[in-house]
Amino acid sequence: MDMPTPDARILARKAQIVARLRQVLPDDAVIDNPFETRAYECDALTAYRCPPLCAVLPASTDEVAAVLKICHDEGVPVVPRGSGTSLAGGALPTADAVILGVARMADVLEVDYDNRFIRVQTGRTNLSVSGAVEEDGFFYAPDPSSQLACAIAGNIAMNSGGAHCLKYGVTTNNLLGGTMVMMDGTVVEIGGAHLDAGGYDLLGLICGSEGQLGVVTEATLRILPKPEGARPVLIGFDDVVVAGQCVSDIIKAGVLPVAIEFMDRPCIRATEAFAGAGYPDCEALLIVEVEGSDAEIDEQLGTILQIARRHDPVELRQSGSAEESARIWLGRKSAFGAMGQINDYMCLDGTIPVSALPLVLQRIGEMSKDYGLDVGNVFHAGDGNMHPLILFDANKSGDLELCERFGADILKLCVEVGGCLTGEHGVGVEKRDLMAVQYAPEDLEIQMAVKDVFDPRWLLNPAKVFPLASSEKRRAA
Amino acid sequence: MKTPQTEAELAEAVAGADGPLRIIGGGTRPIGAPVAGTVLSTGGLSGITLYEPGALTLVAQAGTPVAEIEAALETEGQRLAFEPMDHRGLLGTDGVPTIGGVVAGNVSGPRRIAVGAARDFCLGVRFVDGAGRVLKNGGRVMKNVTGYDLVKLMAGSWGTLGVLSEVSLKVLPRPEAVACLTLAGLDEAAAVAAMSQALRSPFEVSGAAHAPQGPEGHPVTMLRVEGFAGSVRYRVAQLRDLLAYTGAEITVEDDPDRVAAAWGWVRDVAPMQGGGGDVWRFSVKPSDAPGLVAGLRAAHGDLKVLYDWGGGLVWVAGPAGADLRPEGLQGHATLIRADDATRQSIAPFQPEPPALATLSAGLRHTFDPRNILNPGLMG
Numbered sequence: 001m002d003m004p005t006p007d008a009r010i011l012a013r014k015a016q017i018v019a020r021l022r023q024v025l026p027d028d029a030v031i032d033n034p035f036e037t038r039a040y041e042c043d044a045l046t047a048y049r050c051p052p053l054c055a056v057l058p059a060s061t062d063e064v065a066a067v068l069k070i071c072h073d074e075g076v077p078v079v080p081r082g083s084g085t086s087l088a089g090g091a092l093p094t095a096d097a098v099i100l101g102v103a104r105m106a107d108v109l110e111v112d113y114d115n116r117f118i119r120v121q122t123g124r125t126n127l128s129v130s131g132a133v134e135e136d137g138f139f140y141a142p143d144p145s146s147q148l149a150c151a152i153a154g155n156i157a158m159n160s161g162g163a164h165c166l167k168y169g170v171t172t173n174n175l176l177g178g179t180m181v182m183m184d185g186t187v188v189e190i191g192g193a194h195l196d197a198g199g200y201d202l203l204g205l206i207c208g209s210e211g212q213l214g215v216v217t218e219a220t221l222r223i224l225p226k227p228e229g230a231r232p233v234l235i236g237f238d239d240v241v242v243a244g245q246c247v248s249d250i251i252k253a254g255v256l257p258v259a260i261e262f263m264d265r266p267c268i269r270a271t272e273a274f275a276g277a278g279y280p281d282c283e284a285l286l287i288v289e290v291e292g293s294d295a296e297i298d299e300q301l302g303t304i305l306q307i308a309r310r311h312d313p314v315e316l317r318q319s320g321s322a323e324e325s326a327r328i329w330l331g332r333k334s335a336f337g338a339m340g341q342i343n344d345y346m347c348l349d350g351t352i353p354v355s356a357l358p359l360v361l362q363r364i365g366e367m368s369k370d371y372g373l374d375v376g377n378v379f380h381a382g383d384g385n386m387h388p389l390i391l392f393d394a395n396k397s398g399d400l401e402l403c404e405r406f407g408a409d410i411l412k413l414c415v416e417v418g419g420c421l422t423g424e425h426g427v428g429v430e431k432r433d434l435m436a437v438q439y440a441p442e443d444l445e446i447q448m449a450v451k452d453v454f455d456p457r458w459l460l461n462p463a464k465v466f467p468l469a470s471s472e473k474r475r476a477a
Numbered sequence: 478m479k480t481p482q483t484e485a486e487l488a489e490a491v492a493g494a495d496g497p498l499r500i501i502g503g504g505t506r507p508i509g510a511p512v513a514g515t516v517l518s519t520g521g522l523s524g525i526t527l528y529e530p531g532a533l534t535l536v537a538q539a540g541t542p543v544a545e546i547e548a549a550l551e552t553e554g555q556r557l558a559f560e561p562m563d564h565r566g567l568l569g570t571d572g573v574p575t576i577g578g579v580v581a582g583n584v585s586g587p588r589r590i591a592v593g594a595a596r597d598f599c600l601g602v603r604f605v606d607g608a609g610r611v612l613k614n615g616g617r618v619m620k621n622v623t624g625y626d627l628v629k630l631m632a633g634s635w636g637t638l639g640v641l642s643e644v645s646l647k648v649l650p651r652p653e654a655v656a657c658l659t660l661a662g663l664d665e666a667a668a669v670a671a672m673s674q675a676l677r678s679p680f681e682v683s684g685a686a687h688a689p690q691g692p693e694g695h696p697v698t699m700l701r702v703e704g705f706a707g708s709v710r711y712r713v714a715q716l717r718d719l720l721a722y723t724g725a726e727i728t729v730e731d732d733p734d735r736v737a738a739a740w741g742w743v744r745d746v747a748p749m750q751g752g753g754g755d756v757w758r759f760s761v762k763p764s765d766a767p768g769l770v771a772g773l774r775a776a777h778g779d780l781k782v783l784y785d786w787g788g789g790l791v792w793v794a795g796p797a798g799a800d801l802r803p804e805g806l807q808g809h810a811t812l813i814r815a816d817d818a819t820r821q822s823i824a825p826f827q828p829e830p831p832a833l834a835t836l837s838a839g840l841r842h843t844f845d846p847r848n849i850l851n852p853g854l855m856g
Contacts, residue, residue, distance in 0.1 A: 112764075114763070114764050172626065193808075196583060198811065199829055200634055203629075205625065207626065208622050228679050249531070251531055254652065353617060383619040384618050385620040422623050423622065427622070439624060450627070
C-alpha cells in the first residue's frame with residue numbers, strides 16, 4: 001500500500017503552520033510534539049502508520065472552521081478523525097497532514113422525544129448516544145461492533161452499519177441533519193428535524209464520503225422507541241449451503257428479524273475454545289433475533305422454528321431467560337477476539353446477494369486450501385454483509401502479503417457475484433486500489449468530480465477512496 | 478418525443494441532443510418549474526431484470542410501470558414498503574407511473590415515517606449524465622459503502638443530474654395482518670400530540686395521519702399497525718389504552734381492503750384531488766406543524782390541510798398563485814400543483830441558502846455541463 005510522498009514545502013513550514021493553529025485554538029488543542037503525534041499515526045488498521053504533521057482537537061464548530069480556513073490558506077491536507085476505530089485506514093495520516101480530531105466535541109445539544117430525534121456533537125461515541133436516551137425508553141439504531149469507542153463523526157463519514165441493519169438500516173437511514181464545515185471554513189446546515197431533502201440530497205451524499213467532502217461537527221439523529229423485548233434463537237446445521245437456504249426462507253416467509261448472524265465451523269470451534277458458549281460442533285450456525293412483546297416474539301419464533309425444522313437442523317436452541325439469551329450471543333460477540341487469540345487475522349467486509357452465499361462460502365473454502373491460510377466466516381447473513389477472517393502469522397515473512405492477496409481475491413469474488421467490496425467498513429486506503437474492480441473509470445471519475453465541487457483543491461483526506469493513480473492529477477493541482 | 482428502447486439509445490439521445498431535454502418516465506408527475514425542450518421518455522426502457530425474493534431485491538429498467546413491479550412483488554408476498562404516492566389524482570394527469578419516476582422524485586407515502594423513503598430503498602442506479610455517459614453507482618446489495626453514495630443524490634434530483642436507466646431496490650415482506658385505529662374529532666394540535674404519543678411507543682405504528690376534514694367531513698386521526706395477526710391485535714389494544722387519554726371515540730378497522738383504501742386516500746392526497754387552488758407539500762418537525770398551519774391560515778384565510786407522517790408532512794391547498802412559504806421556515810416546502818405560469822414565477826422547490834445553492838449548482842454543472850437535463854426544473 002502506497003501513500004503520496006509528503007510535500008516537502010509543507011514539512012518545512014511546520015512551525016509556521018502550528019503557530020497559526022495555536023492562534024485559533026487553546027495551547028493543549030494543538031499537538032505537534034513528535035512523541036505525542038504518534039498517538040495519531042494510525043487507526044484500527046494498524047498495519048499502516050505515519051505520524052501526522054500535527055493533530056488538532058477543536059472544541060466547537062467555530063474552532064473547526066478556523067482550523068480548516070488556516071489549512072486551506074496554507075494548502076495543508078487535513079485528515080478528519082473520529083475515534084480512530086476505522087478498519088479501513090480512513091483516518092491514516094500522511095506526514096504533511098493535519099489530523100483534525102473531534103474527540104473534544106461530545107455534547108448532547110438537544111433531545112426531543114415528541115419528534116424522535118437527538119442532536120449531538122459528532123465526537124460523541126455511538127453507544128453514548130443511546131446512553132443519553134435509554135432511560136427514557138429510546139435508542140439510536142446503528143450499532144457497529146466498535147460502538148463503545150467509535151464516534152458519530154466516523155459513523156457518518158463511513159456510513160457505518162451494525163448487526164441490526166436488516167430492520168433498522170445503516171447510518172444514512174438514521175441521519176436527519178448535520179452541521180458541516182467545508183474545507184474553506186464555510187459552515188453549512190444540511191437537513192434538520194424534518195424528513196428528506198428540499199433539494200438535492202446532500203446529506204445522503206455526505207454520509208459515507210469518508211471525510212472527503214467536509215467535516216460534520218453536529219448531527220441530528222433519529223432515535224427510536226425501544227422494543228418491549230428481544231430474544232434470539234440458535235440453529236445449527238451440518239451443511240453451510242442448507243444454513244444459507246434457511247436464511248433465505250426465513251426472509252421470504254415475511255419475518256423480518258432484527259438480526260440474522262452466521263458462523264461457520266472454523267469460527268465456531270475458535271469461539272468455543274475461547275468463550276465456551278456451549279455452541280454445537282457443526283458446520284454452520286445461525287443466531288436469529290426477533291423483537292416485540294413476549295407473545296409477539298413467540299409468534300415470530302414459531303414461524304422461524306417451523307422453517308428451520310424443514311432444513312433438518314442438528315440443533316435448535318431457544319432462550320428461556322435473559323441469561324440464556326446472553327449465552328447464545330456470547331460466542332458471536334467474542335468471535336473476533338477468539339480468532340485473534342489463535343492468530344493474526346485480517347477482517348474483510350464484502351457484501352454479496354444472499355442467494356450467492358452457498359457459492360461464495362464454497363469458493364472461499366477452495367481458495368483457503370490454495371493459499372494455505374485458514375478462514376473463519378462470521379457475518380450478518382440477513383443482509384449479505386460477510387466478514388471472512390483470514391488467519392495469518394505476522395511474524396512469518398510474506399504471510400501478510402499472501403493474506404492481502406487472498407483477501408483481494410475474496411473481494412473480487414464478492415463483486416463477481418453481484419456484491420461489493422465493502423458493506424460497512426469503508427474503502428479508506430485498504431480497498432482503495434481495488435475500486436477499479438467494482439467501478440469503471442468513468443464511474444470513479446464522476447465521484448472524484450463530486451469531490452471537486454466540495455473540495456476543489458483536494459485537501460480533505462485526499463489519499464483515500466480512489467486509486468492513487470486516478471486521483472494523482474487532482475491531488476497535485 | 479424521443480423514446481429510446483435501450484440504455485445505449487438513451488445515451489445516444491442525450492449525447493446527440495442539441496438543446497434542452499424534458500425528461501419524463503410516464504409523465505404523471507409534472508412537478509417543478511416547467512421545462513421547455515424536447516421530450517425524452519424512459520418509457521421504452523421497461524421490464525424487471527432481476528427479482529430475488531429471498532434476498533429482498535428487485536432490479537428494473539427505469540421505465541417499468543410501478544404497477545408491474547407491485548404485481549410481481551405481490552405474487553411473492555412482498556411490496557415496495559415506502560408506499561410510493563400515485564400523483565395522477567392530485568395532478569389530474571394520466572399515463573403510467575414508472576419506477577424511474579418514483580426514484581427520480583424520491584416519491585414515498587405514509588409508511589415513510591416507519592421504514593424510510595424511496596431513497597432509503599434504492600440500492601443502486603444506472604443513469605446517463607448530461608454528457609451522454611452511462612454511469613452506475615451502488616449495486617444490488619443492502620449494505621454497500623464502496624465509494625460515494627450517488628444513489629441518494631440521484632433519488633430526488635428529478636432528472637436534472639442524469640436520466641435513470643435502471644434502478645435496484647430493496648423490497649420487504651407484506652405483513653400478514655393490518656389494522657387502522659381512527660380517533661374521531663381531535664383538533665389539529667391534539668391530533669399531532671396523539672400521533673406523537675403513538676409514534677413514541679414501541680408498537681411500531683406504520684402510518685400516522687390527521688385530516689381536519691376526513692372522508693365524512695369530520696376530523697379523523699388515523700394510526701396504522703401491520704404485522705403478524707397476534708401482534709396486530711396486541712398493538713391495537715395497547716394503542717387504544719395509550720390514547721384513551723384523548724377522550725376521542727376510537728374505532729378499529731381490520732379488513733385489509735378497507736384499510737388499504739383508507740391509507741390510499743391519505744397517500745394520494747384524496748381530499749385535494751379535483752378541487753381548485755395550488756397544492757403545497759411541507760416537510761417540518763412534526764410538533765411545528767399545527768403552528769405552521771395556524772400561521773398560514775392567518776395569512777391566507779381558509780385552507781384545506783392534510784397531515785401525514787405524524788405531522789411531519791403537511792399538505793396544504795391554498796389560493797392560486799401565492800407563495801405560501803413563510804419567512805424562516807424550518808424545513809422545506811414544495812409547490813406540487815399549480816398552473817405553468819405560477820410554477821414559472823414562484824420557485825416550486827425550496828430556495829437554498831447561498832452556500833448550499835452553490836454546492837447544488839456545482840453538482841448540476843458536474844453532471845450536466847451543457848445544462849440540458851430538465852434545465853431550471855429545481856431552480
